[in-house]
Amino acid sequence: MSAPASAPDTTTSAARRKVRLRRGSSDRSAAALLLVGTVLAILWANSPWGSTYEAFWETELEIGLGEWQLHATLHDVVNDGLMTLFFFVVGLEVKREFTIGELTDRSRAIVPIVAAIAGLVVPALLFVVIALPTGELAAWGVVISSDTAFLLGALAIIGPPFPARLRTFLLTLAVVDDVGALLAIGIFYNSGLDLVPLAVAAVLMVAIALVRYLRAGRGLAYGVLGIGLWIAIAMAGIHPTLAGVAVALLIPVFPPRRSEVERTEELTRAFRESPSAQYAAAVNRSLRESLSINDRLQAEWGPYIAFLVLPIFALANAGVHLDAETLAAAFSSPLTWAIIAGLVVGKFVGITAATAIVRATGMGKLAPGLGMPRVAGGAALSGIGFTISLFIVGIALADGEAQDHGRVGVLTASLVAFGLGWAIFAIADRLSPPQAVGKVLARPFDPARDHYRGRPDAPYQIVEYGDFECPFCSRATGSIDQVIRRFGDEVCWVWRHLPLEGVHPHAKLAAQAYEAAALQGRFLDMSRTLFQHQDALETDDLCRYAEELGLDVPRFLEDLRSPAVVRRVEDDQIDAELMDLHSTPTFFVNGRRHIGPWDSRSLIRSLEASVDAPPETAAER
Structure with missing residues (x-):
């Protein structure tokens, strides 16, 4: 059972902390392995056995079948083969976000989308201006992409308080960033197009799109056709890693x-x-x-990409010679400084400025609790452009010395971006201490969004974060009824979701049922029904309640697990995490956290006292 607000549920708190720690630990582990691969490559290339580094990765592999022969180096296997799997997983994430994820909601996505576009364009323009004397303008693609693994790992290492909103913002930004980088590779970094293999590739893509209709053997079909597409794209003159993206975008994704x-x-x-x-x-x-094959493949392949493919890629590509002569030549080259400026300055300025402009013009708005200082810190970390940056270095720069300069620039920019991001977060948290989080309501009452009883302009307002499987919340319903009887239309009661999934396995589904009923104007009746039947909250039970309330049951079922409804509940959950809420019910009286008992007398006294309370400060909000 969950405990009342005056006695936080330590079991639930521990469960929520474990989820956050596990996610942060995974991000840190992936970034640590990527860093290990980078350090090992640099140490190997600069050791007494440094000559073996290039020799090893240029080792020839040959596969033959009769007269058919395939020649490749180990470096080709990593960059053209294993990295196809990396781009495949990136493509799966892109498809999911645009289909049922963050990017389906225009109002939520507009800020990070515009910021990501600016984070692609501004660095490229800055690079071109600085690198103009070198003649290496084709390497502009090196500075356009952020490294998602390093970005999230760096955020986990720095560990700013309550990072959920910022992490979501940066993930959305990274998805759009990846789309731009992949388009740049496919359009601008190809070796000339051969139309016949390109036509074959188009036919194979149609076949891949139709695989979803097979009754069995879909995994094998995707694998065989995917390999064929990889070969066709390579023969067409396009970098074959784009086959991974193409297959991923053609694989269906849907809610459970x-x-x-x-x-x-x-x-x-x-x-x-x-x-x-x-x-x-x-x-x-x-x-x-x-589950959709998209979800299954992300879950199955994601760890292999993060913990195996990317470290191997770093080991194969980060081995730059860092002797005094190389470093002196690199730091005297406009190419190196163009890359550093593009990644560090271009990303920071482009993302931060675009976000500020979009907010100021009203085109979009940041999520509650995500202010410009946090965005600036995330923008600085976005200058860690490692994986795709090193990948494009090998494609765009043919000269070995220029490649060394490019790698020095990428590595230096990544270190500077990490330090800059850390400094911004430290200064922002010092100027705006995180202790104030949770004292006041993170997201003000919005009549156009929130579900409420009473007049929206009532002088008294009480916001409840609750859980439909929590017996204390069920009892609190009676307290709220008493409060409403006492104040009449002078009070407005607002309900928001805090399903404690660690101890209440059906709470989130019940919250979604409430939202599905709300779409048909019956949220209050559904809430009372859910509280009356807290021991029966399976899907069949919820459908029965919907039928008893006279709802359109097919529509109710469709809405129950729809992305919009799930996202609505998760919005409230993230707000609760932002305010460090761990128990239900939790009340906010006229925007301020109610501490103490939540019986009707206590709530009435708190409401009456709130009229004389001083207004909340900007620091508290």
Whole structure:
């Protein structure tokens, strides 16, 4: 059970902390392995055995079948082969974000999208201006992309308080950034197009798009057709890593399928009653089918990319000679400084300025708790352009000395960007201490968005963060009824979601049912029904309640797991994390956190006292 606000639920708090620590630990681990690969490459290239570095990665591999022969170096295997898998996972993330993720909501996405575009254009322009004397203008692509793994790892290492909103902002920005970088590679860094293989590639892409309709063997079909597409794209003169993106964008993505989830539940019950290999296989098959192949592939391949492919890539590409002569030549070259300026200055200025302009013009707005100092810190960290930057160095710069200068520029820019980001976060947190978070409501009451009872302009306002599976929240409903009877239309009560998933496994689904009912104007009736049946909150139960309330049940089911409804609930959860809320019910009285008992008498006294309270300060907000 969850505890009242006066006695925080330590079990829930611990569970939520574990989730945050696990996510941060994964980001830090991926960044640490990438850094290890980089350091090992540099040490190897500058050791007494440094000559073996290039020799090893230029080792020839040959695969033959009759008269057909394939020649490649180990370096080619990494950059053209393994990196295809990296771009495949990036493509999966891009497809998911545009289909059911953050980028489906224009109002949420407009700020990071515009900021990401500025973060692509401004660095490239700055690079061109500085690198003009070198004649290496084709290397502008080196400065356009941020390294997502290093970016999130750096954020986890710095550890600013309550990073959820900033992490979401940076992930959205990174997705758009990746799209731009991939388009640049495909359009500007190809070796001339051959139309026949290009036509074959187009046919293969159509075939890949149709694989979703196969009844079985879809994984094998995607694999075989994907390899064929890789070969066709390479023969067409386009960098073959783009095949990974193309396949990913053609793979379907959808929210969990209710029918398959219920089928899995039935099969699990049957397996429990009569264990057999047939039932076990059916349960596994049903589990797989309940999730889109996009989600399954991200979960299965993501760790291999983060913890194996990217460190190997760093080991194969970061081995620049850092002797005094090379460093002196690099830091006297406009090419090196163009890369440093493009990544460090261009990213910071482009992202920060674009965000400020979009906010000022009203085109978009930042999420609650995400101010410009935080955006500036994230913009600085976006100058860590490692993976794709080093990748383009090898494509855009043919001369070995120029490549060394490019790698020195990328490595230096990444170090400077990390230091700059750390400094900005430290200064911002000193000027605006994070202790104030949670004292006042992070997101003010919005009648156009929030669900409420009473007059929206009432002088008294009480906002409740609750959980439909929490027995204390059920009791608090009676307290709220007493408060409303006492104040009448002089009070406005607002409900927001804080499903404590660690201890209440059905709470989030119940919150989604509330939002689905709200789309048909029956949120209050649904909330009372949910509180009356806290021990029966499965999908079938929720559908029965919807039918009893006279709702359009097919529409209710469609809305129940829709991206908009899920995102609405998660918005409230993120706000709660931002304010460091760990228990339910939690109340805010006229915008200020209510500390103490939440019986009707205490809430009434708190509301009456709030009239004489001083207004909240900017620092508190």
